Every structure is written in structure tokens, then in C-alpha cells.
Amino acid sequence: MSARDLAKEQPASFAFNAEYLALAKKVIAKYPAGRQASAVIPLLDYAQRQEGWVTRPAIEAIGAMLDMAAIRVLEVATFYTMFNLSPVGKTHIQVCTSLSCALRGSGEVMKACKDKLGLGAGDITPDKAFSLIEVECAGACVNAPVAQIGDDYFEDLDYASTAKLIDAFKRGEKPKHGSMIGRDASAPAGEAITLTEDPTKPIPKQDLAAAKAAFEKAKAEAAAKAAAPKA
Amino acid sequence: MPKLTIDGMAVEVPANATILQAAEQVGVEIPRFCYHERLSIAGNCRMCLVDVEKSPKPVASCAMPVAEGMVVHTRSDRANKARAGVMEFLLINHPLDCPICDQGGECDLQDQAMAYGADRGRFHENKRAVKDKELGPLVATSMTRCIHCTRCVRFATEVAGVPELGAVGRGENMEITNYLENMLTSELSGNVVDLCPVGALTNKPYAFGGRPWELRKTESIDVMDAVGTNIRVDAREQKVMRVLPRIHEDVNEEWLADKSRQACDGLSNQRLDRPYVRKNGKLTEATWPEAFAAITAKVRGLPGSKIAAIAGDLCDAESMFALKGLMTALGSANLDCRQDGAALDALSRASYLFNSTIAGIEQADALLIIGSNPRTEAPILNARIRKRFLRGGFPVGVIGPDVPLTYKTQNLGNSADILSQIASGAHAFAATLKNVKKPMLIVGQGALARADGAAILSVAREIADACGLVKDGWNGFNVLHTAAARVGGLDLGFVPGTGGKDVRGILDGAGKGEIEVVYLLGADEIDTNKLGKAFVIYQGHHGDRGAHRADVILPGAAYTEKDGLYVNTEGRVQQALRAVFPPGQAREDWTIVRALSESLGKTLPYDNLAQLRAALRDAAPEFVKIDVIQAATWGGFGKAGQVSATPFEYPVKNYYMTDPISRASRTMARCTEEFVMGGAKKTGTDG
Numbered sequence: 001m002s003a004r005d006l007a008k009e010q011p012a013s014f015a016f017n018a019e020y021l022a023l024a025k026k027v028i029a030k031y032p033a034g035r036q037a038s039a040v041i042p043l044l045d046y047a048q049r050q051e052g053w054v055t056r057p058a059i060e061a062i063g064a065m066l067d068m069a070a071i072r073v074l075e076v077a078t079f080y081t082m083f084n085l086s087p088v089g090k091t092h093i094q095v096c097t098s099l100s101c102a103l104r105g106s107g108e109v110m111k112a113c114k115d116k117l118g119l120g121a122g123d124i125t126p127d128k129a130f131s132l133i134e135v136e137c138a139g140a141c142v143n144a145p146v147a148q149i150g151d152d153y154f155e156d157l158d159y160a161s162t163a164k165l166i167d168a169f170k171r172g173e174k175p176k177h178g179s180m181i182g183r184d185a186s187a188p189a190g191e192a193i194t195l196t197e198d199p200t201k202p203i204p205k206q207d208l209a210a211a212k213a214a215f216e217k218a219k220a221e222a223a224a225k226a227a228a229p230k231a
Numbered sequence: 232m233p234k235l236t237i238d239g240m241a242v243e244v245p246a247n248a249t250i251l252q253a254a255e256q257v258g259v260e261i262p263r264f265c266y267h268e269r270l271s272i273a274g275n276c277r278m279c280l281v282d283v284e285k286s287p288k289p290v291a292s293c294a295m296p297v298a299e300g301m302v303v304h305t306r307s308d309r310a311n312k313a314r315a316g317v318m319e320f321l322l323i324n325h326p327l328d329c330p331i332c333d334q335g336g337e338c339d340l341q342d343q344a345m346a347y348g349a350d351r352g353r354f355h356e357n358k359r360a361v362k363d364k365e366l367g368p369l370v371a372t373s374m375t376r377c378i379h380c381t382r383c384v385r386f387a388t389e390v391a392g393v394p395e396l397g398a399v400g401r402g403e404n405m406e407i408t409n410y411l412e413n414m415l416t417s418e419l420s421g422n423v424v425d426l427c428p429v430g431a432l433t434n435k436p437y438a439f440g441g442r443p444w445e446l447r448k449t450e451s452i453d454v455m456d457a458v459g460t461n462i463r464v465d466a467r468e469q470k471v472m473r474v475l476p477r478i479h480e481d482v483n484e485e486w487l488a489d490k491s492r493q494a495c496d497g498l499s500n501q502r503l504d505r506p507y508v509r510k511n512g513k514l515t516e517a518t519w520p521e522a523f524a525a526i527t528a529k530v531r532g533l534p535g536s537k538i539a540a541i542a543g544d545l546c547d548a549e550s551m552f553a554l555k556g557l558m559t560a561l562g563s564a565n566l567d568c569r570q571d572g573a574a575l576d577a578l579s580r581a582s583y584l585f586n587s588t589i590a591g592i593e594q595a596d597a598l599l600i601i602g603s604n605p606r607t608e609a610p611i612l613n614a615r616i617r618k619r620f621l622r623g624g625f626p627v628g629v630i631g632p633d634v635p636l637t638y639k640t641q642n643l644g645n646s647a648d649i650l651s652q653i654a655s656g657a658h659a660f661a662a663t664l665k666n667v668k669k670p671m672l673i674v675g676q677g678a679l680a681r682a683d684g685a686a687i688l689s690v691a692r693e694i695a696d697a698c699g700l701v702k703d704g705w706n707g708f709n710v711l712h713t714a715a716a717r718v719g720g721l722d723l724g725f726v727p728g729t730g731g732k733d734v735r736g737i738l739d740g741a742g743k744g745e746i747e748v749v750y751l752l753g754a755d756e757i758d759t760n761k762l763g764k765a766f767v768i769y770q771g772h773h774g775d776r777g778a779h780r781a782d783v784i785l786p787g788a789a790y791t792e793k794d795g796l797y798v799n800t801e802g803r804v805q806q807a808l809r810a811v812f813p814p815g816q817a818r819e820d821w822t823i824v825r826a827l828s829e830s831l832g833k834t835l836p837y838d839n840l841a842q843l844r845a846a847l848r849d850a851a852p853e854f855v856k857i858d859v860i861q862a863a864t865w866g867g868f869g870k871a872g873q874v875s876a877t878p879f880e881y882p883v884k885n886y887y888m889t890d891p892i893s894r895a896s897r898t899m900a901r902c903t904e905e906f907v908m909g910g911a912k913k914t915g916t917d918g
Contacts, residue, residue, distance in 0.1 A: 004400060006411075056411070069394030071410040078399040 004078050006056050007086035014057035020046040024065070036066045040076050044083055052092075053084040081135070089124050089131035091169045094148040097134045100141035105158060109145050110134070112162035130169070142186045143179055152177035156189075235301035250292035250303055251279055259305050262314060262343045264321075264428045265380035266293035269484060270389060276321075276380050278343065280313040281305045289313040311347070318348035321378050324359050324403070325429070332376065334430030336443040340378065361406055367414035368901040369421050369493055370432050377407055377431035383423040390486065391417040392617050392637025407431070414905060418610035418886055421492040425475065425485075436493055436898040437473045441465075446472055449810035452797050453491040454545045454790045455893065457712035458482060458589070458611045459799025460491055464791050464810035471495045471791050471811060481590040482799065488610040489902070490886060490893055495791075497896030501774045503786035504815025514784065519816065523830040525783050529766045530748055530831060535562025539737040539746045542568040542725050543753030543771065544714030545890055547795025547807070548854065550770075550787070550820035551716065551725045552847045553835060554752050557824055560833035564731030565746065568720025570756045571882065572734050573676050574684030575710070575717070577726040580853070580863035582688065583718065585800040586706035587671050588860060593619050595707065596667035598627045599660065601650065601691060602879035603675020606636050607886040608713050609800070613637065628660045631677060631879040645878040647678075647687060654693040664698035671707035672700060676882045679710070686872030693869070701865050708865075712800040713882055713889070715790075716753075719798040723851040741765035751777045752820070753787065755891050770823055772813070773891035785827075786817035789892060793819040794840060796847075796854060803860050804853065 016024055027042045040062065047058040054077050063070040077083045084092070093113060097106045110132075113119050117130050124131040140146045143155035147162070154165060154177055161180040168175040183189055234243045237254050244253040249272070254261050265276035274294035281292045284302040289309060304310055322344065329335045361374040379398060384407060387396040393416055395409050409415060415423070424434050446465035453460040453474070461477035474495045476487035506522035507514040517525075530538065540558050542551045551568060558566055569575055575583045587595060592615045605613040613636060619625050620638035630649050633642040643649050643660055652658035656665075664670040672694060678687045692708065694700070700707030712718060720726075727733050732740055734757065740746035742763040749762055753771040759780035769781035772789040790797075792813040798804050813819065818826075821843055828835045837843040848854050853861060887902040888894045 004404070069388075069397075069410070071395060071397035074410060075397045075399055079401045 004081075004085050006059075006074075007053075010056045011051075012057065014047065014051070014055055014061045016046065016061075017050060020050050028066070037068050037072070040066055040068065040073055041080070044073070044077055044080075048083060052090075053087050087124065087128070087131075088133075089128050091130050091149060093119075093130065093132045094135045094138070095121075095132065096136070096138040096140070096144070096146050096148075098137040098141075100137070101145035104144035106145040108159040109147060109157045109162045112159045112166070116163050116166045130166075143183070149177075155179045156181045156183060233297050233299040233301070235297050235299070235303060237303045238305055244297055246297075248297050250281060250283070250290070250295045250297055250301070253297050254281075254292065254303070254305060261292055261305055262347050263293055264339060264343075264378060265382060267382055267385075267426065270382060270385040270426075273381050273385065276378065277317045278314065278321075278347075280310060280317065282307040282310040282313075314347040315349050318344055319352055319354075322348065322352055323354045324375075325378065326358065326375050328376070332373070332430035333371075333433040333438060334376075334427070338430060339428035359403060364408050365412055365414065366409060366432070367416075367420065368898065368905055369435055369489055370415060370424060371435035371438050373431055373433065374406060375431075376429050378429055379405055379407065380428055381407070382426040382428070383407065383432060386423055386426055387415065387417065387420075389621070390422070390614055390617070391419045392614075393417045396423075416906065418489050418606060419486055419614060421489045422476075422486050425487075434473060434493075436496060441467055441472050447810070449791075449808050450477060451791065451810060452805045452807040453487070454715035454797060454807075455491040455494060455890065456488065456609050456611075457715055457717060457800040458488075458609045459715065459797060459801075459803060459805050460487055460611055461805070462487065462491065464495075466791075466810045469811045469814070471498050481588065482801075482803070483611045484615075486611055486614055490889070490899065493898045493902070494887075494893040494896040496898050497773075497892040497894070498789050498791060500897070501891075501895040502814050502817070503772060503774055503778060503784055504813075504817055505786060506816065507778075507781070507784040509782040514781070519826070522783050522785060523827055526768055526827060527830050529782075530561070533747060535564070536730075537745065537747045538563040538750070539565035539732060539740070539748070540567075540750040540752065541570060541734060541737060541754040541757060542566075542716060542720050543570060543751070543755060543777075544716050545790060545892070546716040546720070546753050547790070547793060547797060547820065548716075548719040548723060548804075548847065549795055549840065549843055550752060550824060551720050552723050552850070553821040553824035553828075553843065554750065555723065555725050556835050556846075557828045557831070557833060558750070559728075560828065560835070561831070564728030565737055565740075566725050566727060566731060567734045567737065568716060568725040569680075569734055570714070570754055571676060571680040572684070573679040573717075574681075574688055575679060575721060576685075576688070576868040577721045577724055579866070579868035580722070580802065581706065581708065581865045582692070582868035583710050583712075583721050584802040584863050585673075585709040585711060586863060586865075587709050588801045589615055592616055592671070593622075594705075595619060595669045595671040596625065597663050597670045598625065599653070599664060599670075599672040599694070600627065600629045600631070600640075601672060601674045601687070602631050602678025602881070603673050603711050604631070604634055604636070604677070604881040604883065605673065605675075605711060606634070607881065607883040608675060608711060610886075612711065612800075626663050628663070631675075631881065634881070646876050647683070647690075647874040647879070648876055650687065650690040650694065651874065654690055654697050656697060661694075661698055664694075664700065669705050669707060670698060670700050671709060673709045673711050675711050676713050677879045680882060681875075681877070683872060683875045683877075685870050686874045689869035689871050690874060706862070706865060710800070715797050715799070718800060718802055719796065719804075722798055722802075722853045723847065738762065751781070753777070753891075770820065771891065772817065773895055775891035775894060785823050786813070786815065787820040787823060788813040788817055792817075796844075796857075798853070801860055802853065802863065804857050806857050 027039045031038045043062045059073045060070050063073045113132050119132040121134040145157050146155045156179045232243050240257045242257045261279045263279045265273045272294050274291045279292045280289040282304040283290050363372045384396045388394045423432050449464045451464050453462045460483040461479040463475045463477050465473045478485045506517045508517040508525045617638045627640045628643045629640045630643050653661045674691045695708040738761040749765045750768045755775040755777045767781045768783045769777040770785040770787050772787050791810045795807045885907045887899040893899045
């Protein structure tokens with residue numbers, strides 16, 4: 001693997017639409033004169049939201065807006081893998097396949113995508129409706145396996161729930177994000193098994209002296225056992 | 232001034248110094264790759280890790296400021312282990328192809344791996360491979376060797392002022408690249424080769440040309456522009472293999488312009504290696520006595536007013552001095568060293584020097600550039616202007632065509648009458664100059680080599696006087712020359728004597744038949760068609776314009792083949808040394824003039840270089856001290872006249888070809904094709 005390259009086919013031009021231009025101006029205004037370059041990440045994000053991906057004309061346009069050389073913008077765009085440097089589908093599925101998710105069955109999630117959409121990692125459907133990539137740890141290991149679709153996390157996936165999600169997106173719906181098995185955020189799936197005590201009651205006082213004496217006794221016994229000649 | 236201890240030695244350094252700088256002060260060597268004293272601090276190679284007491288981890292000494300009472304160990308077990316670890320990581324993805332790498336023998340990674348590395352690695356997986364980048368005809372790339380020190384990126388962005396290089400991707404996939412495979416468009420691009428601590432960026436024309444230990448190194452002076460860059464000429468046998476910069480803080484720091492570095496292959500092409508005499512309209516090979524006989528037959532008995540001499544741009548002071556002596560002996564006052572007809576006044580030294588000095592640019596507060604494009608006329612000097620610009624508070628006004636100079640300029644227009652407005656104070660930029668402590672102006676040959684050049688020089692002087700450019704301890708009046716020989720020629724008075732003709736007069740006279748013999752000492756930049764029926768003697772090293780027109784050719788030595796004195800645009804006398812011998816029957820230039828003088832019966836009174844230099848110093852005391860600038864007395868020049876409204880044109884149209892050597896260079900031809908003509912499309916049969 002080498003550094004991510006810009007897509008071969010590029011649109012001829014790029015300009016922010018009115019909505020994103022207003023947002024961009026607001027971000028640029030946050031920084032003092034001469035430090036506009038600090039706004040490069042938000043602007044790249046706006047460009048990606050507008051176009052679906054970061055195009056070469058967008059990189060150059062942002063460079064011109066922020067008084068930066070195009071190569072400086074390209075450095076940032078290639079550093080962060082969240083910036084797509086080639087076109088993605090309208091529904092962009094990012095499946096985490098790092099260790100925790102892999103152990104909890106991200107392979108099934110990938111398989112569901114393959115079966116339902118015919119997509120392997122890095123593919124895009126011919127009608128540009130769906131695309132799929134593998135990503136490194138999405139930071140939601142406790143709810144593994146997880147996939148990011150658009151801006152939302154869909155957690156505790158398996159083959160069936162992934163297929164259901166894809167069907168919903170195909171119908172143009174906006175399925176509810178979060179845990180697919182009804183967990184409340186990252187709370188345990190069943191009943192709580194720790195911290196079950198009543199938090200309002202005082203913690204019972206421990207007999208530290210007795211605990212220490214027991215520890216010392218065990219230590220002395222172990223030492224005596226080690227020192228005893230082997231029979 | 233914090234005091235700290237490094238390896239048991241106490242040292243006191245300025246508060247903003249880093250540990251690495253403090254260590255250098257006490258002579259403790261700390262290995263490094265990314266740190267370079269002329270570039271910003273990156274701190275990304277980690278090779279300079281040292282052990283600091285009370286610090287939980289080894290610290291990167293290049294980026295760590297010193298603090299009072301710090302105790303640093305650079306040779307402790309922890310420091311050694313940290314270095315060995317960093318080295319092991321660097322070598323994980325380094326190909327270890329030293330036997331076929333051009334950097335071998337002068338490679339920082341090689342040296343430091345020997346000094347600080349382990350003797351084996353523990354990495355058994357596949358190494359990565361990186362696609363090579365196309366940086367143009369001067370810099371070859373082998374990016375798999377890159378260790379990502381980012382020196383080249385910082386050089387391009389900071390010093391060269393062309394932010395075209397960058398590091399894309401991250402982690403193991405990081406690559407140094409140029410934006411969208413464009414070439415590196417800088418006149419200083421060759422310096423990234425010197426900066427690269429490994430063999431990722433190497434000298435393309437010199438590729439696989441030699442090993443550093445095979446080369447004979449001679450310290451010399453560059454003549455491709457008037458900066459007088461200090462160079463080291465590396466030669467093998469009788470061939471100049473490459474040219475590298477030497478450090479001279481007041482001239483070139485440690486940079487070298489591309490033409491000066493890469494035109495050296497022109498020294499082996501198109502050379503004049505034997506005398507020629509024109510017989511029946513054809514130049515035929517001749518011996519030295521035959522050539523001298525042909526000249527003697529023509530010159531003997533001719534009155535001095537019918538003889539003229541023009542000195543070229545690459546001449547050493549000795550040959551010009553000898554030729555001046557010969558012309559005086561022949562009774563001729565028709566001498567000129569200003570091929571382009573620049574209106575320079577040889578009588579007032581301050582009128583033709585870069586009085587602020589190159590290092591002095593860093594003290595200036597405002598700059599007015601008149602008819603000069605320093606980026607192509609003197610890239611090294613331009614880098615110094617950029618260095619000053621980056622510190623801020625440095626308005627730069629330009630009168631001339633608007634071209635990118637790598638720093639922000641204010642184009643005041645392109646008409647000579649703006650000058651008079653500034654002089655009279657009517658123009659806004661006059662206030663900019665007046666309101667700062669150390670203003671300066673640069674007059675280029677684009678302004679002086681015109682019919683109204685003398686008037687422009689005079690107006691420039693008026694500006695200097697009116698806007699306070701000249702005061703105690705500061706002279707902000709500067710002339711930027713394009714020819715290495717120019718200041719030397721003016722210093723020793725290679726200009727028309729009483730009643731003598733200048734270049735225009737000589738060419739006119741030759742056309743009309745008033746001048747019958749013209750002696751061209753390496754003069755190729757004149758319009759040789761205007762020489763009419765004159766008998767032309769060409770003494771030089773390349774078969775260029777002058778030699779084509781010549782009736783007698785005397786083969787001389789190029790700058791790498793003779794000991795010579797050159798005076799740079801600041802008036803700094805510098806000595807070039809011979810690196811190789813002239814080819815064939817070619818001889819050092821002053822000896823040719825000396826031999827000819829004997830043949831003409833006007834024997835010059837010196838038999839060796841020491842005697843000649845003694846005579847030269849008697850005649851022109853500027854040459855007494857080498858590498859010392861004698862400040863010139865201000866005033867005593869300028870003839871007011873009518874300034875025409877013709878727009879300025881910059882003298883250097885194609886940076887890569889300005890003199891016979893660079894015109895004979897294949898590398899420079901390639902650069903011209905790529906950079907100036909916009910890169911012709913290559914066909915399948917190319918090269």
C-alpha cells in the first residue's frame with residue numbers, strides 16, 4: 001500500500017454553494033488574520049459534505065481561499081482517512097474490522113454487504129447508491145461490531161441486522177442509529193452485574209488490621225515452606 | 232543566559248538556544264537528520280535524542296530549549312540505546328542499496344549507522360517500496376530510500392519560496408511528493424540534493440558519474456552570475472564532474488544556483504582546443520606561431536585608434552588587465568567591458584557596486600527594485616531578499632514587468648518616469664523609503680543597458696539622496712550585475728580611455744570601417760553582425776558567437792582551468808583556483824595576451840602570475856585584499872538626462888542559458904526545454 005492518491009477522474013471545477021460558503025466564512029472568521037490556514041480541516045469537511053468526496057479542484061479552491069499552497073491542503077487531505085479522495089456512494093458504509101469488531105463478528109457484517117449489495121471493501125455500486133470501505137478502529141469497541149453509515153454509528157450488528165439496515169437505506173428510509181439489539185448506549189445487554197449496590201448507602205468499613213494480619217501470616221507460611229529442605 | 236551541563240562540561244548559551252546548539256558550542260557531536268541550521272526545526276527524525284536528568288524520557292535535543300541547571304548526557308546508555316533504536320527503525324524501510332546509490336560515501340545515514348547503529352537488524356518482513364517522483368531534469372529521485380526528514384520540503388517552502396513539495400499520507404504510507412507530479416520550479420532546486428541526508432534526492436546529470444573519494448576537490452569561485460558564489464569544483468582526471476557550494480556566510484550561505492551547479496557539462500562541449508586562422512573565408516587549424524603571425528601582420532603599423540577590445544562576461548581580472556596593458560601599448564583607448572552597453576560609470580566605485588552588500592540585505596527595511604529580476608539574474612541574492620522578507624516588515628516595490636519573485640512585491644508600474652516621481656517625492660513609495668531606517672534600492676542591467684541608461688542611473692542617485700538611502704554606516708544604493716567580470720573590469724578601468732569608443736562606438740566604427748581590428752576577450756553577447764569587415768581576434772574557451780565571426784581564434788581557459796581573480800557585484804575580490812588544465816593547446820588567458828604582446832613587439836612587463844598580480848594591485852588597489860569589501864565613497868556620478876518612457880525589459884530571458892558555457896551544456900538545454908519552453912511532449916523515440 002502507498003499513500004492515497006487523488007482519483008484519476010476529476011471534475012473541472014469546484015465552488016462552495018451558498019450554504020457551505022456561509023459556514024466556511026464563519027469558520028475562517030474564527031482565526032486571526034494570517035492564521036486562516038487553521039480552517040483547512042473544516043473547509044475540507046464542508047467540501048466533502050457538498051460533493052460527497054474531496055476533489056482536486058476543491059483542494060485548490062480551498063488553498064486559494066486560505067492563502068495556502070495546494071500541496072499543504074493535499075497533505076492534510078491525504079493524512080486524514082476520513083476525507084474520501086475518490087467518489088463514494090450516496091450511502092457510504094464504513095465497517096470497522098479492527099480486533100474487537102473482528103472478534104465480535106465484523107466478518108458477518110462485511111458478508112451481508114457483499115450478499116446484499118455485491119460490494120467488497122473499497123467498492124461502489126454501479127448506480128453510485130452504496131459504497132463500502134473497511135476502517136480502522138472506530139472507537140466503539142464496547143458495542144462491536146460497528147459500522148458508520150453517513151454520520152451515524154450502527155452498533156451491535158450481525159448478519160441479519162446489517163441486511164435489514166441495507167434494505168431500509170435502499171428504500172430511502174433513515175433507520176434509527178445506535179445499538180441494533182436495543183442496548184441503552186453502552187450499558188450491559190442484560191441486567192447490571194456490577195455496581196449493583198445502593199449508591200446512597202455508606203460503604204461498609206473494612207477491618208484493615210485483620211486483613212493485614214492474614215496477609216502477613218500467609219507470607220510467613222509461604223517463606224517457611226520455601227525455606228524447608230526438600231524431602 | 233542559562234547555564235547547563237553537557238557531558239560534564241558547563242556551558243552558557245542564549246536563552247532561546249536548543250540543547251543541540253549548546254552541545255555544538257562545547258564540541259559535543261549529536262547525530263541528526265532532520266535538523267538543519269538554516270531551516271526551521273521539524274524534530275521528526277528523532278536521531279538527536281539525548282538523556283536529560285529528571286526527564287522521564289530521552290528528549291529530542293534539536294527542538295528542546297535549554298533551561299537553567301539542565302544536566303544533559305549525550306553518551307549515556309539510555310541515549311545510546313535510544314539512538315540505536317531510532318536507527319533500527321529508520322533502516323527498517325531503507326533499502327540498503329548503498330553499492331548502487333549515488334550518495335554512497337557522502338551519506339549521513341551511512342555514516343551515522345556506522346557510528347550509532349547496531350550491526351544487524353531484527354526486521355524480517357517485507358520492506359516497503361515507494362514510487363519515484365519526477366522533479367525535473369536536475370534532481371533524480373529514489374524515494375524508497377527516503378527517511379522523511381522533510382528537509383527538502385522545508386527548503387522549497389522557506390528558502391526557495393516555491394511551496395511545491397510536501398509529505399502526503401501518513402505513517403508507513405507517508406511519501407514526499409511534489410504537487411500533482413509537477414516539476415520543482417526553482418532556480419535553487421539543486422540544493423535539495425545537498426540537503427538530502429540519504430540518497431533519495433540525487434544529482435541527475437551526475438548520476439552514476441563517480442564516487443566522492445575519486446574526485447579531486449578544488450575550492451573556487453562561480454562565474455555564472457555576478458554573486459561570486461563560493462564553489463567547490465570536483466574533478467576526475469581532466470573532467471569537471473560536478474560543482475558544489477562552499478559555505479560563505481556573507482555571499483551564498485551554503486546555497487548554489489542551478490545554472491552554476493549544473494552547467495559544468497558545458498565545459499567539455501564545443502571547446503576551442505587549438506588556434507584557428509581564417510583563410511579564404513574558412514577557419515582552418517593553425518599553430519600558435521601562425522595565429523600570432525596573422526595578428527602581427529594585421530596589427531603592425533596600424534594606428535591605435537583603429538584597434539579596439541571588448542571584454543566578455545566571464546573574464547578574470549588578470550586577462551583583462553593584461554589586455555588593457557597591451558591595448559595601451561598599442562596606443563588604443565577603445566576598450567570596453569560592458570558588452571550590453573550598460574551606462575556604468577567606472578570613475579565612481581559607489582555607482583556600480585552593490586553597496587549594501589548581500590549580507591546587508593538582511594538589515595534593510597524597505598526595497599525598491601528598478602529594472603531587475605533578481606530571481607533570474609542572481610538567484611542566491613534573491614534568496615537573501617526572501618530571507619529578509621520572511622522576517623516581516625519589508626515592503627518591496629518593483630518597477631518593471633510583474634514577475635513572481637518568491638516574495639510579495641508591490642508592482643509600481645513599468646515606466647521609467649515613475650523614477651522621477653519617486654525622486655521628487657510625489658510617489659507614495661518615496662514615503663515608504665523615507666520612513667524607514669535602512670532603505671535600499673537595486674538597479675538592474677535592464678534599466679542601465681538602455682540608450683537612456685545614464686539618465687536612469689542619475690535619477691536612481693537622486694532617489695538615493697532624496698529618500699535617505701545613504702547615511703552613516705549604511706549605503707542603500709545597489710547595482711545588480713549579471714556578469715561576473717563586470718565589476719573587475721570597471722575596477723581596473725577596462726573602459727574607454729580619453730577619446731576612446733565604448734561598445735556602441737566600437738561596433739559603429741567597425742561597421743563604418745573606422746575600426747579595423749577588434750579583439751574579443753570572451754565577448755559573445757554582442758551583435759557580431761555589426762562588426763562589418765573588421766579583423767576579429769577572438770580569445771575564449773567556447774565556439775560560440777564570437778568565435779564564429781573571428782578571423783583568428785586564440786583558445787583560452789574556462790573559469791575552472793585558471794587561477795583568476797573575480798570581483799562580485801558587491802566589490803568583493805575573490806580568487807578562483809585551477810581545478811583542471813585547459814584542453815589541447817588552449818592556454819591560460821593572461822599568458823596568451825603576454826605571448827601576443829611579445830610577438831607584436833610590445834612585451835608586457837610581467838613573466839608570471841605573481842608579477843602580473845603585483846602590477847594589477849599597483850594599478851587598482853581594490854585588488855589588494857582578497858575577500859574583503861572596501862566601502863566605496865559615495866557621490867561624484869550621475870549625468871542628468873531625458874528618461875524615455877519605454878518599459879523596462881529584464882536582461883535574462885532564459886535563466887538556463889546566459890553565457891557560452893551554459894549554452895554548450897546539455898543539462899541546461901534540457902532545463903530550457905522543460906522550464907522555459909514549457910516541456911515539449913516526448914515521443915516514443917525520444918532520448
